[in-house]
Each structure stands twice: as C-alpha cells, then as structure tokens.
Amino acid sequence: MxxxxxxxxxxxxxxxxxxxxxxxxxxxxxxxxxxxxxxxxxxxxxxxxxxxxxxxxxxxxxxxxxxxxxxxxxxQDWHTADGDTAERGEHETARYLPDAAWALLSPEEQQATDAAKRHGEGQHVPNTDAAKEARKAAELVDAPAPEAREKVREMHGDSQLDRAERAEKLGRHRKTVLGEIEHQRSAE
Known part of the structure; x- marks a missing residue:
C-alpha cells in the first residue's frame, strides 16, 4: 500500500x-x-x-x-505475449507488459519472461532482466524528447542501450534522442 x-x-x-x-x-x-x-x-x-x-x-x-x-x-497498450488483455488464466497468471516492451523482446525472451510469471509464486513476480530492460526502453516511445533523453542518461550497458535505440526507432526516430543514446554509449 x-x-x-x-x-x-x-x-x-x-x-x-x-x-x-x-x-x-x-x-x-x-x-x-x-x-x-x-x-x-x-x-x-x-x-x-x-x-x-x-x-x-x-x-x-x-x-x-x-x-x-x-x-x-x-x-500504454498492455497485454500478454499472445495479445490477450486478460492476464489471468484459471490456475496461472501470464506476464502483462506494454505493447512496445513486447516488441523489444525476442521470441525467446518473451517466452522466458512469461514462463517466469506463470511459474512464480504470489502476485508480484519480478520480470526477467530482458523484460525489465524492455519496459524501461519502451518508456521512450511516448515520452517528450527532453524526458526521453533524461531516461537514456540513466541507462547503462550495450543491451539496454540497444533496446533503447530499437524503441526510439519503433517510435518517433528523433535525432536528439538517438544522439543521446550514442553519447551514452561513448561515455561508458
């Protein structure tokens, strides 16, 4: 609470x-x-x-x-990996993520995060690292450019920055945000 x-x-x-x-x-x-x-x-x-x-x-x-x-x-358009908007089945709960996050995960990563949720215990089952990165990168899609650049400054590592770049290219393809991603890569 x-x-x-x-x-x-x-x-x-x-x-x-x-x-x-x-x-x-x-x-x-x-x-x-x-x-x-x-x-x-x-x-x-x-x-x-x-x-x-x-x-x-x-x-x-x-x-x-x-x-x-x-x-x-x-x-955001939230759904399960198969596109369903109802995340709970009779005996298990599927992973529920924004559409942009699903788009940033490979089929194997989608399957892994969904399996982790379905086999996890309790209401709050952590996302896999890949799903955490995808959620964070997906936030760039709808964020205004100054906010998106600020979010990029908080990202680290090739995997996270690669997802951020893919998210920006899926979304608005803004030169300033893509430039900030490259700047963050070179700063590491």
Missing part, C-alpha cells in the same frame, strides 16, 4: 471519501487482479471510475508524480 493517510488523500482529491469507497470495492473484486489484492491495473480502474463518478483533483491540471505515472501507464 501507499502508506498515505486520509489527510494525504484529501490534499490531492476533491472527493476522497468517494475514492476510498471505490478503492475498497475494486480491491475486493476480481477485476484487474485477485480479490483482496491491489495491483497497477486496479489503480488504473480506480482512476477511471473515480473520474467517471465526478471525482476530481485538488490541484487540477497538476498531478502528483504517482498520478502522472499511472496516467502514462494507462495510455
């Missing part, structure tokens, strides 16, 4: 009681994850439902970092 108090939510949301009620309903349900467990998908559903029922934000137009991150995740 976030560790936020009711006062913290009141500082960010115009209808904190509505948000709290909706959150408990979503947490108890099985849409977006197992009943009783919280997930990124349930967070997305909460934001959508909260806004649909008239909830707003105290600092309209200014979102907290967590709210902004959730908004970015929501804008």
């Amino acid at each position: 976030s560790g936020k108090s009711a006062d913290d939510y009141a500082a960010d949301y115009t209808e904190p009681e509505l948000r709290a009620r909706l959150k408990e309903e979503l947490k108890a349900g099985d849409k977006g994850g197992r009943p009783g467990q919280w997930s990124a998908r349930k967070s997305q559903l909460l934001a959508t439902e909260y806004e649909a029922q008239g909830g707003g934000y105290v600092h309209d137009g200014e979102r907290t970092e967590a709210q902004q991150h959730l908004s970015e995740w929501t804008a």
Whole structure:
C-alpha cells in the first residue's frame, strides 16, 4: 500500500471519501487482479471510475508524480505475449507488459519472461532482466524528447542501450534522442 493517510488523500482529491469507497470495492473484486489484492491495473480502474463518478483533483491540471505515472501507464497498450488483455488464466497468471516492451523482446525472451510469471509464486513476480530492460526502453516511445533523453542518461550497458535505440526507432526516430543514446554509449 501507499502508506498515505486520509489527510494525504484529501490534499490531492476533491472527493476522497468517494475514492476510498471505490478503492475498497475494486480491491475486493476480481477485476484487474485477485480479490483482496491491489495491483497497477486496479489503480488504473480506480482512476477511471473515480473520474467517471465526478471525482476530481485538488490541484487540477497538476498531478502528483504517482498520478502522472499511472496516467502514462494507462495510455500504454498492455497485454500478454499472445495479445490477450486478460492476464489471468484459471490456475496461472501470464506476464502483462506494454505493447512496445513486447516488441523489444525476442521470441525467446518473451517466452522466458512469461514462463517466469506463470511459474512464480504470489502476485508480484519480478520480470526477467530482458523484460525489465524492455519496459524501461519502451518508456521512450511516448515520452517528450527532453524526458526521453533524461531516461537514456540513466541507462547503462550495450543491451539496454540497444533496446533503447530499437524503441526510439519503433517510435518517433528523433535525432536528439538517438544522439543521446550514442553519447551514452561513448561515455561508458
């Protein structure tokens, strides 16, 4: 959980009681994850439902970092390796990643990260290293150029920078971002 108090939510949301009620309903349900467990998908559903029922934000137009991150995740096309938008089967859970991340993984890497999730224990099974790199590189696709360049500066190693280059070429093919990738390569 976030560790936020009711006062913290009141500082960010115009209808904190509505948000709290909706959150408990979503947490108890099985849409977006197992009943009783919280997930990124349930967070997305909460934001959508909260806004649909008239909830707003105290600092309209200014979102907290967590709210902004959730908004970015929501804008991405998430699915399993086979393109399904439902990640849970009857007895196992498939890996759920943004479309751009799947595109940056080889078929073998896709199979490995999906197998790790399916055979893992519990709700939070870490991604393989390749999937972590692909997720990070996929963030470049929709990021504004200055933000994308900043993200590149945090990347290290040929594997990560190769994925970043492929992501940028899949996306906008911006010279400034590609130049930052080359600069980061030469700095290592």
